[in-house]
Amino acid sequence: MSTLRLLAADGSVTDAELNAGGAFARPASALQSRVAYAAAHVVPKTHADNTPGQPADIDWDSTLAFRRNVYSWGLGVADAMDTAQRNMGLDAAATRELIARSAEVAREEGGSVVVGVNTDHLAETHVSLEQVIDAYKEQLHFTEEQGAGPVLMASRHLARIATGADDYRRVYRSVLESATVPVVLHWLGTAFDPELAGYFGAEDWQTASEVLLEVIGENPGKVAGVKMSLLNAESEIAVRERLPEGVRMFTGDDFNYVSLIGGSSVIESGSEASATERPARIYSDALLGAFAAITPVASAAIQALDAGDHESYLRILGPTEELSRQVFAAPTFYYKTGVAFLSWLNGHQPAFQMVGGLHSARSLPHLSRIVELANASLALEDPELARERWHGMLRLDGVDV
Template sequence: MIKLPDDDGKLTAYQPNPAPRARVAGDGPPHSRVLIAAAHVVVDPSAANEPFGQPVLDWDATLAFRRHLWSEGLCVAEALDTAQRGMGLDWGTAAELIRRTGAEAKAVGGRLVAGVWTDHIDPATRSLDDIAAAYEQQLEVVDAAGAQAIVLSSRQLAAAATSVDDYASVYGRLLRQASKPMILHWVGAEWDPELAGYWGSGDPDTAMDNFLAIVTEHHDKVDGVKVAPLPFEREVELRRRLPKGVRCYTGDDFSYPQLMAGDGGTNSDALLGVLDPLAAIAADAVRKLDDGDAVGFRALLDPTVELSGHLFEGPGMNIRFYKTGFVFLAWLAGHQDHFRMIWGEQAARSVPHLAKAYRLADGLGLFPDPELAERRMRAVLATVGLD
């Protein structure tokens, strides 16, 4: 029995699970849906990692977690926001991360996708040629690592573009030279106000039409698209309008079970941060689909939504601290031996928040060693005088 604090500071007794969840048998990676997990990073606990300083990663722990994701049959998405890209992970460290993860992927036969962006150039850059060249510079690193590129929305391009033709020019230049089909990642102004008017219009319907026109023109070079945030109905509409063979990767951290299950005509694959802590359950759920068991798929995945919603809770910009919960759960699960993050973000969530994450994850049977998870949870409580 362990006493956990709630949001009001009240301690409530909780009986941890005595054993982990039983796994679903299966040979090889699940194949009914593509599962791409945006993976977190951790810093070297012995290094002088200061808030807002240059990060020194714990390469052994960071790469070991990627091997865990591959062992579950998932694809790793590298150097995205889950790895604190743009929130402490600078391009120089991101490039080294992509190179090292690429070498690990080749060694174990894992699939790797990685973000290309324009975060290494002056934010005031307004030259379309310079913006395209910045994308190309990062693309060279991704290609050399043997990874597939995820093209992230550029703030400089949003500020410089005067029409959809400017987007068509920059994206067309990238797509024509792609060595592998790319994933196009569009983040809406709701999450990043600096991306307002992306694809040449502030009207969401017109912007979607413009986006789809570019995807359709280069469909042979587009593996898939991810648009976030996107209401449920809009994602269904998007995937129905995509050219044949182009995947829709859901970014919905709350409706992913239903979107992945599909509607009998179309379905979404997944490129999600929450697959970082949920890799084992998500893989088992898709194995149910592999066997034609749609009910079993939902029975495994639906209960995970409460944990996902908790990890991504606000208010406001606090949602960006979802990564703290991911790293915390990876530590509790024994996938790494410490809980240290870039810029000290391990302190970005309250003890009651972490306690609830532990309880929900334990309730799902997520921890391979429940006793280890309980000991580590007790250690966290002891540091604040609650043990």
């Protein structure tokens, strides 16, 4: 029997039985019941100077192979977003190259790709609203030229200078007017980026969501969906129920995605829909960093939904939520470290390294808990490889194995 050595925060060690893995099967055809994107990370060159403050030097072979693997499981790829370290190590030049290369891979694999559109190429910290609009449009038009779906990310520049909801309305109205394809709007909460406090002109989600819904309603045909990443299921459900027909809710809630994606056969309030009213939005689609960490498990769960087997969906995906909560534990913006760590354990990159040196952002006991929960939720794709790599890391750090 193989065992995993685990390290607690007090330095004590224990052993857990190594599970055999999930033996999940890739889908024979496209997934049907949910639209699901895995927000993918980038892999740095092992020998490069990817230290804090240095431009990202990316291992393109490993980075793009990771995306091909996601497509092979029937999921789409969400690229050049916060999981790829936007605003945390991925510079403007690397971002543009990533978008172009990822869009090309999507065409080769017949996969669906959406990518982040932001204002982060601006060197200045404080700019005018017109500069924010122009920066958004520049990245939007580049994305459209590459053939990728745009995700209009929350802008730190806009959050700094906006004086109220009207500024958000003005910026989004102008940017959406120039879009030639429908975009996804991304509402990123302060757990992921504290600099986005008060986004859409209010600190509380109830008031801010009214502005978001107004923007969508005033721009018919311009918005394909909304990705909400507030780690608050109540807010997502409330907005989801009010979205116009044809606008999807993509959950970005890495704490509560199992129930949000699974949905219900009744309106969230508990009352049955009448024959005349518009059917309630009973589930969310997915755009999740967590799905990059558990791609085979996520695919198997959605395949179960495709087969009408909600019980198997819960059995397969349910245990991963505790793993995701560990990966996304406070400070949540360091979740990228856990995603890259699992990628390394699962054999998708040669070393546990990240651009900007961000692989050092989590402690060894934190990573140990990820190993424990990944093993329990069958998220280790090659358990023996994961065991070998993890134990080697422990030895390197002076832990007896």
